Amino acid sequence: MGIKLKALLKSPWVFHLSTGSCNNCDIEILDCLTPRFDIERFGMVLVGSIRHADVLLVTGSANRKCIPKIKKLYEQAPKPCLVVAIGECALSRGMFINSYNCPVPVDKIIPVDVYIPGCPPKPEAIIAGIVKLIGKIKK
Amino acid sequence: MSYIFYLIVYGFLLTAALGLLASWVDRKLTARVQYRVGPPLLQPLIDIIKLSGKETLIPKDSQKMLFLSAPVIGFAGCVLASTLLWMNNINTQNTFIGDIIVLIYLLVIPSLSIMLGGFSSGNLYAGIGASREMKLILSYELPFILSVLAVVIHSHFSIKLGGILNFQSQNGFVIGSYSGALAFLAMLMCVQAKLGLVPFDVAEAETEIISGPLIEYSGAALAIYRLTKNMLLFLLPFFMVILFLGGMRFDGINILYSALKYTGILALIVVIRNTNPRVRIDQAMRFFWGPVTILAVIAVILAIKGL
Ligand code: SF4
Numbered sequence: 241m242g243i244k245l246k247a248l249l250k251s252p253w254v255f256h257l258s259t260g261s262c263n264n265c266d267i268e269i270l271d272c273l274t275p276r277f278d279i280e281r282f283g284m285v286l287v288g289s290i291r292h293a294d295v296l297l298v299t300g301s302a303n304r305k306c307i308p309k310i311k312k313l314y315e316q317a318p319k320p321c322l323v324v325a326i327g328e329c330a331l332s333r334g335m336f337i338n339s340y341n342c343p344v345p346v347d348k349i350i351p352v353d354v355y356i357p358g359c360p361p362k363p364e365a366i367i368a369g370i371v372k373l374i375g376k377i378k379k
Numbered sequence: 380m381s382y383i384f385y386l387i388v389y390g391f392l393l394t395a396a397l398g399l400l401a402s403w404v405d406r407k408l409t410a411r412v413q414y415r416v417g418p419p420l421l422q423p424l425i426d427i428i429k430l431s432g433k434e435t436l437i438p439k440d441s442q443k444m445l446f447l448s449a450p451v452i453g454f455a456g457c458v459l460a461s462t463l464l465w466m467n468n469i470n471t472q473n474t475f476i477g478d479i480i481v482l483i484y485l486l487v488i489p490s491l492s493i494m495l496g497g498f499s500s501g502n503l504y505a506g507i508g509a510s511r512e513m514k515l516i517l518s519y520e521l522p523f524i525l526s527v528l529a530v531v532i533h534s535h536f537s538i539k540l541g542g543i544l545n546f547q548s549q550n551g552f553v554i555g556s557y558s559g560a561l562a563f564l565a566m567l568m569c570v571q572a573k574l575g576l577v578p579f580d581v582a583e584a585e586t587e588i589i590s591g592p593l594i595e596y597s598g599a600a601l602a603i604y605r606l607t608k609n610m611l612l613f614l615l616p617f618f619m620v621i622l623f624l625g626g627m628r629f630d631g632i633n634i635l636y637s638a639l640k641y642t643g644i645l646a647l648i649v650v651i652r653n654t655n656p657r658v659r660i661d662q663a664m665r666f667f668w669g670p671v672t673i674l675a676v677i678a679v680i681l682a683i684k685g686l
Binding site: 243244245247248250251275278280281283287288289291292294316318319320 | 406410413414415416417418419422425426428429431432433434435436585589590593594595596597598601
């Protein structure tokens with residue numbers, strides 16, 4: 241494993257993209273930054289611009305308006321960039337599965353590396369998911 | 380030859396190492412203030428290594444040359460300024476008339492480079508951020524120069540850094556006098572704005588204009604900007620230590636004393652950063668042109684009176 245990859249695993253900066261979620265998943269993501277969980281211990285920082293990000297967190301059910309934007313954001317991210325789908329909506333569209341506005345789940349639009357189920361997933365689950373992602377890359 | 384040695388070893392390597400350390404102290408203290416644990420010691424270094432390994436994207440409607448050279452310009456200014464400071468700090472004879480003026484110019488270059496980068500990236504938010512940075516420079520530069528002037532007058536009109544250091548080693552620290560204390564306060568505010576830390580981080584407001592001028596930067600270019608920022612976090616308090624607290628010395632027990640001086644100023648900066656909300660750009664300008672400039676002018680007048 242090269243030094244650059246090692247550094248990447250030690251400081252993954254996350255960018256948070258909401259594609260029409262009910263805002264509950266987003267709140268759970270922000271919970272990870274609070275004193276109780278404090279993901280800055282692992283070098284994770286929430287950044288505001290996709291150009292600075294290493295991990296793209298996608299929440300919500302990817303509605304029609306959002307699909308071109310998701311693709312564009314993924315193209316704008318500097319590679320290597322990992323994608324994490326958070327919440328039932330992003331995984332399989334959840335309760336919106338029959339909606340006319342949600343044609344495909346997120347992983348049909350961009351490649352997804354880790355799926356974190358739950359509606360919404362607990363912060364512990366999100367952190368566990370990220371740990372699995374890091375374990376996966378290490379192999 | 381010795382100049383190149385100073386440039387590489389002191390100007391770049393030592394300042395970068397100390398700057399990364401300072402940045403860690405800043406993040407850790409911030410985390411402790413918020414009852415968090417905070418990042419590990421090597422985190423700032425790891426961030427820089429990671430960024431330099433990533434892809435550097437150039438936006439389509441940017442000015443390519445300027446976009447890529449802006450971070451390097453800022454970095455060069457920062458390294459030169461730190462070389463000048465270290466040379467004076469190590470040997471006070473190693474000085475020339477007016478180097479303090481050169482230094483004031485060099486310290487503006489990192490801010491200028493952020494502006495250049497912002498304007499050349501062709502992004503709307505970056506443009507807003509860069510124009511705010513420009514207004515911020517206009518507002519803090521006047522009290523900054525005035526408070527430097529107060530120190531110069533106080534130390535019997537020596538416009539050499541080495542001269543100021545010599546003066547302090549004979550007559551006690553500048554901060555011990557009335558004019559010095561006032562100038563120190565004014566300078567502290569200006570340094571806070573120069574570093575772009577919280578009450579005056581209008582140019583980079585993460586939650587508002589998404590890190591402003593840096594929005595389009597990625598990879599190695601962003602790494603250079605971050606390194607410059609971290610170096611400035613060491614450099615500007617170091618400048619204040621030289622002006623007001625008699626410089627740093629590294630022989631025997633003095634090394635602890637120097638570390639104490641520097642950490643004291645850094646802790647002040649971090650505490651100010653953590654206990655204040657962000658001001659608007661017009662409020663920042665009013666603050667700098669009002670109270671801070673008046674403070675600095677009073678310091679200058681007291682210094683002329685010899686207090
Ligand atoms: S998964 Fe549940 S909590 Fe998350 S966005 Fe969808 S409906 Fe909301």
